Amino acid sequence: MIIRIRVAWRVSLGLIGTVLSYLAIPLTFPLMIAIYYGEPVEPFLVTIAATLILAFGMNALSADGDLNVRETFLAVSLIWLLVAIIGAIPFLVAGNGTTAHPINAFFESMSGITTTGATVMLDFNAHTQSIMMWRQLIQWLGGLGILVLATAILSEAGVGGAQLMESETWTTTVNKLTPHIAETARILLGLYAAITVLAVILLYSLHLVGVAPKMTLYNAIAHAFTSVATAGFSPEPTSAEAFSPIVQWALVVCMFVGATSFALIYFVLTGKDFQRFRDNEEFRFYLGTIILATGLVATAVTLDPLTTLKVEETVRHAIFNTVSILTTTGYASTNYDIWSPAAKHILFACMFIGGMVGSTTCSIKALRWLVVIKAFQRELFTTVHPSVVRPIRVSNTPVDEETVRDVYGFVLLSLVLAFGLTVFIVVDAARVGLRVSEFEAMGAAAATFLNIGPAFGRAGPYGSYHAFPATTKTAMILLMWIGRIEIIPVLTLFTRAFWRL
Amino acid sequence: MIIRIRVAWRVSLGLIGTVLSYLAIPLTFPLMIAIYYGEPVEPFLVTIAATLILAFGMNALSADGDLNVRETFLAVSLIWLLVAIIGAIPFLVAGNGTTAHPINAFFESMSGITTTGATVMLDFNAHTQSIMMWRQLIQWLGGLGILVLATAILSEAGVGGAQLMESETWTTTVNKLTPHIAETARILLGLYAAITVLAVILLYSLHLVGVAPKMTLYNAIAHAFTSVATAGFSPEPTSAEAFSPIVQWALVVCMFVGATSFALIYFVLTGKDFQRFRDNEEFRFYLGTIILATGLVATAVTLDPLTTLKVEETVRHAIFNTVSILTTTGYASTNYDIWSPAAKHILFACMFIGGMVGSTTCSIKALRWLVVIKAFQRELFTTVHPSVVRPIRVSNTPVDEETVRDVYGFVLLSLVLAFGLTVFIVVDAARVGLRVSEFEAMGAAAATFLNIGPAFGRAGPYGSYHAFPATTKTAMILLMWIGRIEIIPVLTLFTRAFWRL
Ligand SMILES: [K+]
């Protein structure tokens, strides 16, 4: 029997090859850092060579044709997977610290490209400046990738209600002007790069005026990369605690912007349609959840009899860590793992919220929760008033019922997968005799699958995922990948209908 | 300003009054037990008097009129609440043990009427035989109440996709023959009573033939009440472990029947439409989840290096405790709390499944999960094949899209509320300095809100909810109530649209 594959996979290879060949360009940045600091250049030369060979091979095997949904999903899934594999090569070739081990290198790289920010490193000093910058840079690239993916691809395919975004702000105007992925990608790259440069300037100027002694140019670039990408790696083992309060406030701004819809930013900056900004319910919801969660965390910390924080510190750390987790960045301005159960549970809940659709944020995202809440309210209403037909509206635009259903499905699937990973972590830890509490496991599962990064306990902000067994790390790698590209594209690959119908 | 209430609440009072006046009849049963054993009769005389006075008062205030959705929801919510309050009176008047305290008495009573089976008792010997039988009986009454509610009311109002049941088996045939709630209730009462009598005969005959020494007539009645109602209270502090293996197998059958759709049982028994039974996908799913979960639990127990169970014991305890939790009964044949994390997590996951719609089971229920799984599969399919329109079918009947959405909403709301209660339990315990682990809290939250009963640790099968602070117990009482009557009816009471539009 001949199995007929109906997916034009050679077309997918063409897209993958193109993306990989572009990847060689940013790889020259850590190479230059290595040259500047006199560090080994092999990690990057080898990786650039591997990338170009792979890209060349892909292009040789590729065929022309239309990128339909399936070809795109296949390409997207493989791009994230292959870039994670390529991203691991510098760690392996450098061969320092825990990331000399293949599973750890792959974990760190997948955590990077998915903008997760969970680390398996133990001693940060074991690694060179260039390797640490590569770690920061892949997060920035991952942020760019997700911007393009979310705006140009997922919204078109209607993944988990992502079509909402289309009806909302971006594609109806921008994509009609610029109907090709490449053009959309160019606009996004320009905007993203501009915001990143502004972040570098902001952070480094704090250093220059003397209020941020540790925020060198290196650190300014490193933190601009991972804040705007809501990604969260830091070359400092104590993350943002290493910096002065003013730097922490600046990072709050960067994270906040990174998790704001880039379409919205584009509209505000170009002054094209300010009304859209004022009408944007998702933005208000995003801001509202930050204010509410910060207030709850600050209250919980204040009521904690064991707190040693002064009022200014309480407010600053509450805002910083709430924004960090809610935007799915994952920096820490203090070890919030020692906070009370109340404060930690609020942060845990924030993991599931996320920033705005069409930003670099991960997790479920504000827009989906807004739809869920409105749908709940509507269901309560229509149950007692069955004769009333009341469509759900977001930002004055009706949301069609199919989208409501897709959003529900997406949220539910996310919760089920996060729970599944939790159980895996607990059971796997028990198997090898590692003590992992339920809350640690819940946190680690959510923090990897929803691409937050750090969680609590062993996986806490100053901890490391290194201690987890290789099987758990592999499961986390898999779920970081699935979670980052919005679950559905990867899952469809495992259905018969994807390949055969 | 005059606030105009648009709900015909006096009509609701009429229904409540009627139900309460019927409640006096079963109250004579523990009264007779008390007389038989020479125990105080005041607990029941006082309660009968209180019930009749309340019923009389309600009827005096009531008005004639149509019971529309709102009047019905108001009546249903208040019936469960008032019966729980009335059910607490015998405990308070008896004044023995922990249930002498009002919050505890209310907890035990609400746990009874909602068929939860979570107990705050510590020393079972502190209570009289008649009080213990009252505790069993309110569970049986709660089971009857939920059968009538689910079949005659919720399916009509379409709560959380409960309209599926209508299109499925019961109301299309039975309700067309018997269009009134009273007639449906009469059929259900007959069927339910008949099954209960069969259970008594089964259990007591095991005693009479000498294979079940402890299964006296008292115990046979007590366990028939709480197994068929999937409710789980037992007068024995070690639950079903107190009995011989053959009794445990018999109880498995009773629990399994209790969580089977009573419409399906009715069809099979009356031989009216056997095809419906063969086509019933929900029944296959229900059976399938039991087999799968039992297999997983048995495997987990076998792989546990610390297990002391022989093969027969492993199989029996895996089946018993899986069926117990999956049907939301909550008996235990052994202290499964000492099992491995893997086994306990499978049992925890089973808490969220439940038996069939239209039975006495609680939790989310097989039918809803079946719809969710089919909707997930369909979403994966239609994402890659957008042009294909494929309705979801359950038992060969198409499910309309509104129902799919309602089911999603219901499942999601259940998970969110279970998580909310978990956080409340952890934070409240930390407040009073009580050590409660996350997993204990998750278990206790799910076990109360989803009406399972026992969970793990402190709230384990041989444990007690007594140690939780009064605030936590109050939250649990509230969520047992909300959970048992399928969430939506209670939540609608807290919307403005319920009262004013
Ligand atoms: K992150």
Ligand SMILES: [K+]
């Ligand atoms: K129960």
